[in-house]
Amino acid sequence: MNKRKNFSNKRNAILNTICNTDCHPSAKWIYNKIKDKYPDISLGTIYRNIALFKEEGIVRTVATVNGEERIDGKTEPHSHFICTKCGSIYDIFNEELTAVDSILCDEGFKIESKCITYYGKCNKCS
Numbered sequence: 001m002n003k004r005k006n007f008s009n010k011r012n013a014i015l016n017t018i019c020n021t022d023c024h025p026s027a028k029w030i031y032n033k034i035k036d037k038y039p040d041i042s043l044g045t046i047y048r049n050i051a052l053f054k055e056e057g058i059v060r061t062v063a064t065v066n067g068e069e070r071i072d073g074k075t076e077p078h079s080h081f082i083c084t085k086c087g088s089i090y091d092i093f094n095e096e097l098t099a100v101d102s103i104l105c106d107e108g109f110k111i112e113s114k115c116i117t118y119y120g121k122c123n124k125c126s
């Protein structure tokens with residue numbers, strides 16, 4: 001296997017791991033998930049790839065929870081609920097949250113991005 005191929009395999013493994021989970025993983029979580037399959041991968045490689053994916057706009061940062069940046073592979077607009085007890089991040093896809101968007105548009109504002117995040121205790125912790 002040449003070096004280039006090996007590089008893109010790892011890149012794909014990292015990206016697939018991010019996109020195939022709903023847990024909004026941290027770099028460490030991804031590392032633990034794929035290190036058995038790619039024993040020579042380092043946490044630094046994961047961080048570097050996440051930075052590239054963000055530049056390319058294929059993943060985004062949700063928030064920093066307990067000192068760890070959490071990544072989302074879903075780029076379609078949605079909101080989040082972050083549990084301050086267990087650190088779980090839940091997706092919220094709710095049409096009603098877009099009501100404010102149309103009010104702003106009507107008033108001539110142009111939205112470039114938005115990020116609505118709720119904090120509290122999730123239904124497993126409250």
Ligand SMILES: [Zn+2]
Pocket residue numbers: 083084085086087088121122123124125
């Ligand atoms: Zn919780």
Ligand SMILES: [Zn+2]
Pocket residue numbers: 024062072074078079080090091
């Ligand atoms: Zn999300």
